[in-house]
Amino acid sequence: xxxxxxxxxxxxxxxxxxxxxxxxxxxxxxxxxxxxxxxxxxxxxxxxxxxxxxxxxxxxxxxxxxxxxxxxxxxxxxxxxxxxxxxxxxxxxxxxxxxxxxxxxxxxxxxxxxxxxxxxxxxxxxxxxxxxxxxxxxxxxxxxxxxxxxxxxxx
Numbered sequence: 001x002x003x004x005x006x007x008x009x010x011x012x013x014x015x016x017x018x019x020x021x022x023x024x025x026x027x028x029x030x031x032x033x034x035x036x037x038x039x040x041x042x043x044x045x046x047x048x049x050x051x052x053x054x055x056x057x058x059x060x061x062x063x064x065x066x067x068x069x070x071x072x073x074x075x076x077x078x079x080x081x082x083x084x085x086x087x088x089x090x091x092x093x094x095x096x097x098x099x100x101x102x103x104x105x106x107x108x109x110x111x112x113x114x115x116x117x118x119x120x121x122x123x124x125x126x127x128x129x130x131x132x133x134x135x136x137x138x139x140x141x142x143x144x145x146x147x148x149x150x151x152x153x154x155x
Contacts, residue, residue: 030082037071037079051090057083094154097135098128109149115141129155 025031052060057080061069065076095108097119105116115138122138129135132150136143146153 026086028082028086030078030085033071033075033079034082037069037075040070051087052083053089054080054084057087092152094152096154098123098155108152109145111142111145131155 025034061076061080061083065071069076071079092108095104097105100108102113102116102120105111105119106113109116118140119135119138123129132146132153132155135141135153136146
């Protein structure tokens with residue numbers, strides 16, 4: 001597979017530390033390949049805030065191979081493992097229901113804005129939530145959605 005990475009790699013694959021062009025790639029299996037294969041078209045220390053899962057990295061690498069990236073299947077598999085390990089999706093941070101904005105609640109709980117605003121209004125009227133059961137008391141809020149997202153919530 002004699003190929004050369006296209007400019008998409010600049011922003012999607014090898015842009016690894018947003019705003020810090022002097023950042024070094026983390027040590028680990030695959031780092032040397034990323035540096036060797038990617039330097040033909042890009043600075044391997046370029047940065048991006050993109051954090052992708054295995055499927056997204058695979059699709060990105062497939063695009064790069066189609067665009068002419070140079071390497072063997074085994075090398076690309078090692079690059080994929082390196083990228084997934086070091087630049088996979090970041091775990092979602094808990095949202096404090098006593099401090100979150102309507103937008104944050106809407107996103108964290110996957111609820112409509114009106115329900116998120118109802119949480120804020122209830123919080124303003126009744127005080128801070130202490131438990132998930134307190135949160136489920138908000139009129140109009142679907143308790144099953146709250147239950148399904150309880151791992152994302154902090155009090």
